[in-house]
Every structure is written in structure tokens, then in C-alpha cells.
Amino acid sequence: MTTLRPRTHRLIVLALATLLAGAPGLAELGKLTGSVQADQLRLHASLRHVAFTTHVRHELTLPNGGTVREFTNPAGQVFAVRWAGPGKPDLRSLLGDHFEAFRAANVGQTGRFERLSRRPLVADGTALKVAAGGHMGYFWGLAWLPALVPPGVQPSDLQ
Amino acid sequence: MRRSAIMPRFLLAMLGSLALSGCGGSSSPSSPATPTPTPTPTATATPAAANVADVILDAGPATLSSNNAAFNTPFVTVTICAPGSTTNCQTIDHVLLDTGSVGLRIIGPVINAALLAALPPEMDNAGNPVAECYQFVTSYQFGSVRQADFKIAGETVANMPFQTVGDGGAFANVPASCSSGGGAQTATVNDLEANAILGIGSTGTDCGALCQSASNNAGALYYDCPASGCDQIIARTASTVAPFQQLPNPVAAFAVDNNGTILTLPAVPQAGAAALSGTLTFGIGTQADNHLTAATLLTLTTSQSNRGPGLLTATYKGKIFPQSYLDTGSAAYYFVDTSLTACTGGSVGFYCPPSPITLSPTLTGLNDVTASAAFTLYNPNALAAGVNVAPGLGINPEVAASMMQTNDQSFGFGIPFYFGRTVFTAIEGVDAGGTPGPYVAF
Secondary structure, three states: OOOOOHHHHHHHHHHHHHHHOOOOOHHHHHHHHHHHHHHHHHHOOEEEEEEOOOOEEEEEEOOOOOEEEEEEOOOOOEEEEEEEEOOOOOHHHHHHHHHHHHHHHHHOOOOHHHHHHOOOOEEEOOOOEEEEEEEOOEEEEEEEOHHHOOOOOOHHHOO | OOOOOOOOHHHHHHHHHHHHOOOOOOOOOOOOOOOOOOOOOOOOOOOOOOOEEEEEEOOOOOOOOOOOOOOOOEEEEEEEEOOOOOOOEEEEEEEEEEOOOEEEEEEHHHOOHHHHHOOOEOEOOOOOEEEEEEEOOOEEEEEEEEEEEEEEOOEEEEEEEEEEEOOOHHHOOOOHHHHOOOOEEOOOHHHHOOOEEEEEOOOOEOOHHHHHOOOOOOOEEEEEOOOOOOOOEOOOOOOOOOOOOOOEOHHHHOOOOOOEEEEEEOOOOOOOEOOEEEEEEEOOOOOOOOOOOOOOEEEOOOOOOOOOOOOEEEEEOOEEEEEEEEOOOOOOEEOOOOOOOEOOHHHEOEEOOOOOEEEOOEEEOOOOOEEEOOEEEOOHHHOOOOOOEOOOOEEOOOHHHOOOOOOOOOOEEOHHHHEOOEEEEEOOOOEEOOEEOOEEEO
């Protein structure tokens, strides 16, 4: 998976949790970015920040080749996370309070929902959208919070 | 695998009675299903060669609930024995044959108690038993790693590590780090719609180099399991020979015929069939019956690929899908094409072309060889009652979130691709008929 060590998980979780709690701010973004940089050194991972006109991408590349990309809006709120790599990330941490809703959306019918057409895991609510997929030994996905997405930004912009 | 089965709800009721007439119990030798509605060819004789196993697609294990019949699922029969024993053995039918995963994974309760008690767990450096979490795309399986003497057709592996899914005791609780990837836990025959999975994909082990470091979480996670339960992720060696650590590809672990497989299945008419029989031949270029005769050979990505192992590049309507694959464990073609008519109601998720449409994807290997993978897309609503096998079904993997565009790199060719073909799958790192694996050829 996009291997996040516990501390990295926690930091991203903190950022997302703050975001989800509705009390984000630039200070949180600064803290997140600095902490991720510290983890970058510890994990021997590479980190890049790329600024777009509508948002900023923070990309952590992990030793196993996996990536986690966080996207922040002009207010410093993490509004989307995209992952890809040779394992599944800790979505319980990445999605925070939304994880249970995501899980329920995919297992709430004793597995029949997903077996029905074997489509990858999804959440399609108004507060949270998740799509995920993959193949043997490689998994990807995108989670986003529609309410926080900068105007004009589409999922395809979040590469 | 990308599964389990894809049975649309509208077919479930139709198939209820069929499932009741399915195969013998999970602990008895395989007795291929003889569904009543549609006469179809079934295996007429056990192949004589020691390297050939029968393959059948039918309604699945007899113990499946009647509304949960298997669909487009290839099954084989295997035997496991307590290490060194020739009497404490069990033949397990309806084992899902999966080229989209690696390793043998048996639903725990399928194994009879006397045998299970005699199957030793793998032990770690701390002297504790080992468990594994294995991630499929939409689900995960957790359970102990045990060792058994394994046999399929005439091929054997002594002391082979396999996963006992849904095991009890110290293995009863799923670690948070296993379930946090999301999806459903697969722990029962009903969950899996099979008694076990036989993963014979293109890699030698189920995790490879990634799991040789405890910090490199991957699609497989191995755990230290003291009596208090499993929590700590541990490193496990990738090896296809004893003493094993990771689950090996059982084919790679054979003493002979260990460089790949050849799956041969007949074509299936548009109307589908109640059952389908074919063969799985072990080895490529190792015996008189397994020469590399395919017209086209496409090399695959290896475990070292940053996209994952076993991949081809598909080209479809001018678009490139660099993370495409062949997978017997997928029941349909998985691809996104919003220009096609989508099904609604009970078959939502499938494509519902008003009339059959020929689609013409091509497949390109790393060796730059390109082959046609054209197929005719059919409407699942046209299938009759009693059908357990059907060609040409397509699924949009993003139907509920089509804006997300997370699957725009991948075109999955499921079991319908194999209908009417002989497909060679060569394992990574070994010569197979004069060409090193991994490759597929057909």
C-alpha cells in the first residue's frame, strides 16, 4: 500500500480530522507540511509541493513506490486525498470520521453490494465521495469532500 | 482476483433451484454439478496426465445459500494432507482458480477438525504463530498461515504454506491495520462463493520483496500472533521452496512443471450455459503435452514494476490503459466507457447494449507485441434462467461514482476472455518454453 508509517498516518489524520471538524486554518497546513517534511527524512521518502492556481498538491512518495497526494484549497483545507501503490492505505485514518460511512456503504449488505458487480469500493454521498480500485498487489483511490473543493476543480485535475 | 462473483440480482432467483442441485460437499471428492435446465458438455473422463487438472464452471459449492450461486467462476479440486500423512487428508472441491492472485487460501470451516488440528501454523522468530491479511480489490481475508502437503492432479508440494481464512483462537480478531484498507471481510464459503482460492498468478510468492521488510506494507501483511492476538506486522521471506515463509504460488512450488500454466476453455454461446468444462495444464515446455504453441506471446510487468506485477497495456477506442490484466477470478470485462448503454435496476453496474456490439481492444506486452482482444459485448438481461456461465459481459467499475476517474488506467479482462482460448501464463523469473516469464500467450 501507500505505506504510511503510523506517525505519517497520524499527521495526515490530524490534518483531515481538523478539516473534517470544520476548524482548519493555514496554521494546520503549515504544521502538516512541516511534519510531512520531517517524515520525509525519516522515511527516506520524497516530498514535493506543487502549486496550482486553484489548489496545492503535497505529494509524498514512499519507499515501496506508493504515493499519497493531499490537495489543499486556498484556505489550507485538505479537500482531497489520492493514493496509489502496492497496498491499501490506512483509510480509517485518512478518512477519519467518514471511514465508517465509507465502510458501511460497501459492506452494509453482507457483501452482496460489492459482489453484485465487483466494482471497486465507492462512497457516493453528498459529504464524501470515494472511488477506489486496483489489481493484484496494486491499489488506488481518491477521496474528496465536495463542500471544500475549490470552484472549477474536477477529480481529473487531481493527479 | 477482482471478485467475488458478479451475479446480478435478477439472476439470483432464477438460479436458486440450480444451486440446490450443485456439487457434492466440500469434503468429498469433486462430483461435477449436473444442473437440470440446459444440457451442456461436462468432463467425460479424468485426464490421464499427471499435469492436467479438470476445470469446471458451475453454480459453486453445494453449501452455498440458494440465492448466492457462483457465476462465471472457474473451479478446480485440490487435496491437502497433514504434513507427511497419507491418510489425514481432505479433498476440497470448488476451489476458485484465480490468475489474479497468488497463494492457496482455504475457508477455515471447510477443513475438517481432525485435519485442521494436524496442520501446523508457521512460526515466527518470536516462536509465535503467523497470520496473514491479504487484500483483494474490494475485500480482505485474514487468518493463520499453516502448512500442508498439497496436491492437484499429479502435482504435489510438501509442507506448503497456505492461509486458513477465518481461523479461530489467537487468529479470531482481525487487526485494525488489516481492515483499515476498507472493504468487506471474506471469511465464509458464502462470502467467497467458493471453498477456497488457488492463486496462480504470474509471481512466485504472494508479496515478494515488499514483505521482506516489516515496514513495507503491501497487498499482503504478515502478523506475529501471540496468544493475545495478532497485531505486529513482521517481515517474511519470499521463497518458492522449503522452508517457506510467504505463501508461494503453488505452481511455482511444484518439483516439476513449475514454470507456468495453460488454461483451456471452450467457447460459450451468447445464451450462456449451466456449466462449462476445461483443463488446466501445469508446466510450459516441460512435457509432451505442454509445448508453447500460442500464436502470440505478451510479456508482463514484474514485481519490480512501479505499477504492480502481471500487467499489460490495453488500447481501446484510442485510449491507453497501462494497468490492464487478464484475470480468471474476474467474472466479466471491467472498463469505463460512458458511451455504452448502462444497465439499470437489478443489473446496474453492467453494460446493457440494445444489441450485441463488437468491441476491439488490443493488448500490448512489454515486448511491444500487440494482439487483438476483441469481443462481443452482450446484454446480461438477455440471459435465461439456469445460466452460470456467460460470455461478453462488461462492467463499469465506477458506476456509482463515474466522475472520479480512478479507473482510467485499467482494462480488466476477466474469465470471458478465456472462453474459446488456450491461455499460457508463465511465472516470473523462470524460463517457460524458451522465453522467460512473466508472460501470457494465446
